[in-house]
Amino acid sequence: MKRRDFIYKGIGAGVLTSVGFHSELLGSVLPGKTFGLASPYDMVAIRGGEAEVMFEKAIASLGGMKAFVKPNQTVVVKPNIGWDSVPEKAADTNPKLVARIVEHCLRAGAKEVYVFDNTCDNWQKCYANSGIEKAVKDAGGKIVTGKSESMYQEVELKNAKILKTTKVHELIMSCDVFINVPVLKHHHSTTVTAAMKNMMGVVWDRGYWHRNDLPQCIADFPTFRKPDLNILDAYKVMKKNGPRGVSVEDTITLKAQLISTDIVAIDAAAIKLFGAEPSSIAYMGKAVELGLGTMDLDSLNINRLTI
Numbered sequence: 001m002k003r004r005d006f007i008y009k010g011i012g013a014g015v016l017t018s019v020g021f022h023s024e025l026l027g028s029v030l031p032g033k034t035f036g037l038a039s040p041y042d043m044v045a046i047r048g049g050e051a052e053v054m055f056e057k058a059i060a061s062l063g064g065m066k067a068f069v070k071p072n073q074t075v076v077v078k079p080n081i082g083w084d085s086v087p088e089k090a091a092d093t094n095p096k097l098v099a100r101i102v103e104h105c106l107r108a109g110a111k112e113v114y115v116f117d118n119t120c121d122n123w124q125k126c127y128a129n130s131g132i133e134k135a136v137k138d139a140g141g142k143i144v145t146g147k148s149e150s151m152y153q154e155v156e157l158k159n160a161k162i163l164k165t166t167k168v169h170e171l172i173m174s175c176d177v178f179i180n181v182p183v184l185k186h187h188h189s190t191t192v193t194a195a196m197k198n199m200m201g202v203v204w205d206r207g208y209w210h211r212n213d214l215p216q217c218i219a220d221f222p223t224f225r226k227p228d229l230n231i232l233d234a235y236k237v238m239k240k241n242g243p244r245g246v247s248v249e250d251t252i253t254l255k256a257q258l259i260s261t262d263i264v265a266i267d268a269a270a271i272k273l274f275g276a277e278p279s280s281i282a283y284m285g286k287a288v289e290l291g292l293g294t295m296d297l298d299s300l301n302i303n304r305l306t307i
Contacts, residue, residue, distance in 0.1 A: 040301060041062060042262060042265065042300040042302065043258060043260040043262070043301075044058040044059075044061050044257075044260070044303045044305065045256070045258050045269065045302055045304050045305070046058045046256065046258075046304075046305040047256045047257075047305075048307040050255075051094040051096050051233060052099070052100035054305075055097055055100050055101065055257060056100065058257060058259050059104060059259065064104075064108070065104035065107065065108040066108045069105050069108040069109065070108070070109065071108075071110075071111075073109070073110055073111060073176035073177055074111055074112050074113075074176050074177070075110045075112070075113045075176065076113075076114050076172060076175040076177070077098065077101055077102060077105070077114070077179045077181055078115075078116070078117065078178070078179065078180050078181060078198065078201060079093035079115065079117065079182070079183070079233075080181075080182050080198055080201065081117035081123075081132050081201075082117060082119045082120040082121070083119070083121050083130070084121035084126050084130075085129060086130070086131070087130065088251075089247065089250070090183060090185060090235075090236035090251045091183075091242075091243065091244055092183060093132065093181050093183045094235050095132045095135035096135065097257075098115065098136060098181060099135035099138065100139070101179060101181060101231060102136055102139040102141035103140065105177075105179075106140050106141075113141040113142065114142050114171050114175070115136045115141050115144070116143070116145065116146045116171060117146050117201040118146035118147065118169070118200075118201045118202065118204065119146065123146065123147045144171065146169060146201065146202075149204055151169055151171075152168060152169055152170065153167060154167050155167070155224060157220055157221070160223050161216055161219075161286075161290075162212055162213050162216040162220055163208075163221060166204070167205060168203055172202045172225060178227045178228050178229075179227060179228065179229045179231065180195055180198055180230045180263070181198075182194050182195050182197070182198035182230070182232055183232075184232055184233065184273065184274060185238035185239075185242045185245070186239055186242030186243070187242045187243045189210070190214065190282070190283065191274075191281060192270065192281060193243055194232060194267045194270040194271070195230045195267050195270070196219065196221075196263055196264070196267050196287060197218050199218070199221045200218075203221070214283075215282035215283035215286055216283070216286055218286075219283045219286035219287040219289075219290055222263055222290075222292050223290055226263055226292065227261075227263060229259070230258075230259065230260055230263050231257070231258075231259050232257065232270050234257060235257065236251045236254070237251060237252055237274070238250050239252055256273060258270060263287075263293055264287045264292050264293025264294055265293050265294050265295065265297065265300060267281075267284065267287075267295070268297055269302075278295040279295070
């Protein structure tokens, strides 16, 4: 199978096209491989299962979480918890996926696993109603607030073009491993929100990004620190009225997931999954210009899995 066949024709026509999606998704399963800690893959694209089950299979093909988390390390898991919304509306990351990631980090020997977001709505309601707070605590992780300015430190982004300074949450400054877990959905300002835009939840003044060339700021921030691993949740995708959404009618169940260390590549794949071209999203070209990754999916070795 050619790499460009990352997308497969699978879901019934008309379901997605009427809302700006197209009816193409992930490619079919690759031939069997011998997996080890030195994974040959640049990305894993998986479809067809529950969020936590897809993660189990996908992370195994990258050598397991032990390939990313070492004993006694501190881990930050950063989902999207920005909205006071229930999981069925897909405004926030799937709580079952977040819980399973926390569990795998702890099994790999992590000393602490912290989960936080600088939310848009009231943080207590976001954490509770998204289901993420309970899921994280049940999995053995620690929930931390993102709503105290005292927890943020001023940093300089030497290679940025617009976002020259910003205040970053202290956990991002101090953690050994940073895992980014965005949910794929529509956004009225950028068309799509995925891995790079999820970084807005680790800074104090997210409003600055909106006031000062949002696409460039989205591309600028990873010049400070890129996540060590990106796990994109596309189990349910909000196809319109993002980023908050209005009802479950705004969503479609895709049962898909992407994993990559390349934050640009995973956004390119996510944008394809959403039904757009990566080159049409303003922050993508800017991120490539900054040397943050590639949006040339044909150049990548992608492990395509189906459950």
